[in-house]
Amino acid sequence: MLKIISAFTALFLICGCATIQHLDELLTLKEYSESQEATQKYVADQDAKFKDLLEAVNNGTVEQYKTRKTFRIAFGDSVFDKKVQRNNEEVTESLYRYSTKYFDSDNVYVYFDKKGMLLEWRLEKDEGAKDEPDSN
Numbered sequence: 001m002l003k004i005i006s007a008f009t010a011l012f013l014i015c016g017c018a019t020i021q022h023l024d025e026l027l028t029l030k031e032y033s034e035s036q037e038a039t040q041k042y043v044a045d046q047d048a049k050f051k052d053l054l055e056a057v058n059n060g061t062v063e064q065y066k067t068r069k070t071f072r073i074a075f076g077d078s079v080f081d082k083k084v085q086r087n088n089e090e091v092t093e094s095l096y097r098y099s100t101k102y103f104d105s106d107n108v109y110v111y112f113d114k115k116g117m118l119l120e121w122r123l124e125k126d127e128g129a130k131d132e133p134d135s136n
Contacts, residue, residue: 043099049076053096053108057123068092068116078110086111091119 053075056062065071072078078094085091096108106126111119 046076046099049074050096050098050108054106054123057108057121062121063118066118068094068112068118071110071112071118084111086119090114 053062056065056075065074075096078096079099080095082093083090084093091114092112094110094112096110097105104126107124108121109124110121113119
């Protein structure tokens with residue numbers, strides 16, 4: 001996408017169709033394109049890390065990530081965090097799933113205590129879920 005915008009920008013400048021008055025608009029388009037590419041890369045990275053988390057859950061190796069910090073380094077940011085009560089204690093519940101799949105996705109819920117230590121996790125399988133998100 002960036003190459004296309006750059007090519008059109010060069011074409012307009014060479015042909016004389018773009019004047020300096022349109023430079024702001026062209027720069028805005030370029031920034032938008034770069035932002036979209038960064039967003040797509042972030043989503044792809046997060047989805048790859050979620051796939052790693054599913055593998056760790058299925059292999060029983062999640063417990064080696066004992067702190068919230070090591071968990072996030074290994075599996076990325078959660079989609080959603082909220083404070084919940086468990087055993088009369090306030091803990092953080094973190095939801096992990098594919099970034100753009102709101103439905104038809106497996107969900108992994110991870111619980112951390114106030115000190116950021118891993119307490120437990122659970123996998124909610126979605127029977128209609130595919131192994132990987134659609135690539136749009």
